[in-house]
Structures are given as structure tokens and as C-alpha cells.
Amino acid sequence: MASSSRSEPPEDASFTTMDEKDPTLIGIHCQYTYCNQLDFLPFRCESCRGTYCLDHRSETGHQCHKAGEWAAQRRRANLSTPSLGAGKMMAEVEKPCASPACKTLIGTSLSTSVHCSTCNRDYCLKHRLKEDHDCTNLVPIGARVSKFDTQADNAKNALERLRAWGTAQKASMATRVLPKPKSTSAAARVVAVNKLKKTAKGDDKIPVEKRVYLYVEAEAATTSSKFPSGAFYYSKDWVMGRVLDAAAKSLQVNNVNNQAMDEREKLRVFHVEGGRLLEFNEKVGTALVSGNRIVLLRGVGPAVPDLIDLTRN
Missing domain, CATH: 4.10.1110.10 (AN1-like Zinc finger)
Incomplete structure (x- = not known):
């Protein structure tokens, strides 16, 4: 006999549970030809309207001769329901x-x-x-015209000032006499780095495997230093801002980066081999390798201008 413990059929099932509260329902035999089992909680097939036990309640279970009829009826009912917007002209x-x-x-x-x-x-x-x-x-419908125009003007002004900055940078760097990287063989570079390691100074607490050995110079045209150049090592995890502070202290260059607001008074780090100014937040291990040369310059401006600041009046 089929079990009396079962869950409700899903909404899209082809069968329904018959009402067990019906006092006349005292059990019905499954109408599947090869079953005929008495079931006290039978199911009705919504396609052929026959009554079946738990095992044969589905259309495939009792090989329904009207399979799919219930689904067709549901489709017809859905199509007859008015759609959203019906009746609108x-x-x-x-x-x-x-x-x-x-x-x-x-x-x-x-x-x-x-x-x-x-x-x-x-x-x-x-x-x-x-x-x-x-x-x-076009100004978007619903947008504030004044705000839209202000943003467009700010973007245009920023672009113009960025171009002017680029032109000024080229002119400024062209007037400076900076050291150029020397063309040497790989073997010569290895010898030079080994020699550099013997003379370089730095923080003894930096692990040997993290040290990057560099030649450091202070440009005479814009900086006054007690020592014009030196050999030092720094941690590859340091950022260039920290390297600049340490190099300025070692060469005894006046460093007012933390107090000065005018870029003409600030120091910047120029990478000779890379031919560019380094950002303060760049890592030593990413921008430099042992044997490279860096130069402290004053008044050359930022490596890249602040585009947000360029939009301010």
C-alpha cells in the first residue's frame, strides 16, 4: 500500500492531490492497468482525469493517453489573460x-x-x-545645465593646463645638464655592481637580499650639498619618497619637501637609466636595479601632474 506521508505536488505538476478530508473517500484503486493498488491518498491526473497511486501519478508513470493536455490548458488560460498596457491607444x-x-x-x-x-x-x-x-x-534631459557646463569647462581647462605642463617640462629638462647612462657590457656591469657593493653605505638593518645598490648625485645647478655624490643601498621595499629623504640626509642637501608648497623648492628623484622622474610612491624594487644612478633635482615639478588639481580654479 502506498505510504500516507507525502509532500504537496509542485505547482507545475500534471497531477493534483485528492482531498483526504472527503468522508466518502475510503480508498481508491489505482487505474493503471498493471497496478490496481488501493491508495487512501490517491492523485488525479489533470490531463486524462484518471485516479492513480503515488507510484503512477505522473503522465509517464501511467502512460497517459492525453499527455500534455494539462499544459495546453494552462497555455490557453495564460493567453486569454489581458497583458499589461492592453486597452491603451x-x-x-x-x-x-x-x-x-x-x-x-x-x-x-x-x-x-x-x-x-x-x-x-x-x-x-x-x-x-x-x-x-x-x-x-546635448545636455541630458533632467540634468542640471549649470553643473553640466561647469564639468565640461573644468575638463577643457584641465586638458589645456596639462598640455602646458608638458611643454614646460620639456623646456625645463632641456636646459639641465644631466648624466646619461653609459653603454657597457653585461660583464662590465657585474664588475661595477660588485665594486659598488664594497663602498656603498646604508642601514645595516636592511637584509642583504633586499638591498638595492645605487649611485646617488645632487644636481649642482639647483641643489647645494656638502657631498655632490655617493654610493648607497636601500631596501627594495622602500618607496622613492623615503629614498629621497635618506639620500638628501646622506648628501646633506636641504630638504623642505614636507614644509614647502611651491614646487620650485621641492626635491625630486630623476632616474638616469630610465630617463624620467620617479613618483614618490614608486617602490625601489620596481623602478630600480643595483648599479643604477639617481639624481636629486629641485624645482622640476611632479613626475605626473594631479589631474584633479588641474580642474580647480
Whole structure:
């Protein structure tokens, strides 16, 4: 006999549980030809309306001769349900294309509308692309015009000042006499690094495997130092700002980076082999290798300008 402990069938099942509270229901024999088992909690097939036990309740279980009928009935019921927007007139959604020169009526059965999320307007198929309706020069609908214009002006000013900064940097670096990297063989570089390691000074607490050995110079044109150059080692985990502080202290160069607001008074680190100014937050192990040469310069400005600062008036 089928068990009386069972869960409710899922919503999309082809069978339903018969009401066990019916006082006339004292058990029904399964109508599957090869079963005929008495079941006190039978199931009704929603396709053929037959009654079956737990084992043969599905359409495949009793080889239903009307398989799929329940699903077809559900589809017909869903199609007969009014859809959202039913009853609305076409005139409620019809409107002209947002392009000023276009007179096409969109939102009709013949001409669909395409929404541009950038300018928040609706266009016909001909003007749906941004370049076709001059999207970049339109203020988005709903946006604050003054704020939009201010942001555009700030971006334009920042770009102009960035170009001016680049021109000034080229002119400034062209007037400086900086050391150039020497072309040497790999074997000669190994010998030079080994010699450098014997004379370089630094913090004894830095593990040997983390030391990067460098030649350090102070540019005579912009910095006054007691010692014009020296050989030092720094940890590969240090950032260039810390290297600059240590190098300035070793060469006895006046370092006012922490107090000065004017870039003309600040020191910067120039990497000879790389041919560029190094950022204060760059790691030694990433930017430099043993045997490289760095130069302390004053008044050359940041390695890269602050683009956020360029937008401020």
C-alpha cells in the first residue's frame, strides 16, 4: 500500500492531490492497468482525469493517453489573460523623433522608437546612433545645465593646463645638464655592481637580499650639498619618497619637501637609466636595479601632474 506521508505536488505538476478530508473517500484503486493498488491518498491526473497511486501519478508513470493536455490548458488560460498596457491607444505613446530636423513619428507600429541613455531622448531608427543626433553636444534631459557646463569647462581647462605642463617640462629638462647612462657590457656591469657593493653605505638593518645598490648625485645647478655624490643601498621595499629623504640626509642637501608648497623648492628623484622622474610612491624594487644612478633635482615639478588639481580654479 502506498505510504500516507507525502509532500504537496509542485505547482507545475500534471497531477493534483485528492482531498483526504472527503468522508466518502475510503480508498481508491489505482487505474493503471498493471497496478490496481488501493491508495487512501490517491492523485488525479489533470490531463486524462484518471485516479492513480503515488507510484503512477505522473503522465509517464501511467502512460497517459492525453499527455500534455494539462499544459495546453494552462497555455490557453495564460493567453486569454489581458497583458499589461492592453486597452491603451497608440496615440498615447506616439511622438516625434527628438532630432530637430526630423519629422518622423515614432512609437507607432511602422516606426519604433530607440532611447538614447546618454542624452535621455527617443529617436527614430535613422537618428538612433550618437553621432547621428549630435549626442555629445546635448545636455541630458533632467540634468542640471549649470553643473553640466561647469564639468565640461573644468575638463577643457584641465586638458589645456596639462598640455602646458608638458611643454614646460620639456623646456625645463632641456636646459639641465644631466648624466646619461653609459653603454657597457653585461660583464662590465657585474664588475661595477660588485665594486659598488664594497663602498656603498646604508642601514645595516636592511637584509642583504633586499638591498638595492645605487649611485646617488645632487644636481649642482639647483641643489647645494656638502657631498655632490655617493654610493648607497636601500631596501627594495622602500618607496622613492623615503629614498629621497635618506639620500638628501646622506648628501646633506636641504630638504623642505614636507614644509614647502611651491614646487620650485621641492626635491625630486630623476632616474638616469630610465630617463624620467620617479613618483614618490614608486617602490625601489620596481623602478630600480643595483648599479643604477639617481639624481636629486629641485624645482622640476611632479613626475605626473594631479589631474584633479588641474580642474580647480
